[in-house]
Amino acid sequence: MGLDILVCFDNNDEIYSNDYHNEKFDHFNKHSLSRTFCNLMCRKDVVSGEPELDQISKITLVDISPIYKMETYGSDNGEELEFFLEMAETEEQRESIIKQSQASKDKLKGNIDTVLATVTNLIDKLSKTNNLPKMLTDNGYDTLENEIYFADFNKDKGQGYISNNFGQDLRNFKRFLEYAKAKGSTTTYFNYG
Secondary structure: OOOOEEEEEOOHHHHOOOOOOOHHHOHHHHHOOOHHHHHHHHHHHOOOOOOHHHHHHHHHOOOOHHHHHHHHOOOOOOHHHHHHHHHOOOHHHHHHHHHHHHHHHHHHOOOHHHHHHHHHHHHHHHOOOOOHHHHOOOOOOOOOOHHHHOOOOOOOOOOOOOOOOHHHHHHHHHHHHHHHHHOOOOOEEEEEO
């Protein structure tokens, strides 16, 4: 068991309807992000040097901040907010926590086009990049298995979740954003669980 990353939207009930989970549509394999992608997102909190996603941003000249900002939305089910509210000692602290939570959500409103453009730009640039693993440093802590995860960018190597490489994760991410946008989503964010 490990930490997983889930792409969420301002209309989750419509996106994750019963139809979405119907196996005949194969949405799970088309939209899922791997646990390695989850670990990639968390690298900035783990390594002392420059995380791989930041290195990729420099290599491609693509600003990846819209992807990182997706982490600032907060818990969709309220558990995270409840925890912080329980830790507050005064009513002022509680009000401040609620205001900060709402401000974080407000900052992401309408971000789906920006995130989609960022992911599309990464795919376009990286599809023309040769030998990405050799261009990256793991900062002496290779928990992503860089030689495997970042190799063969243009080939799908996994089954939509298990053993995805970086290219497949980005293509799944893009497909999911396009699917959600077609269903009326305007805001997207990450939830970890």
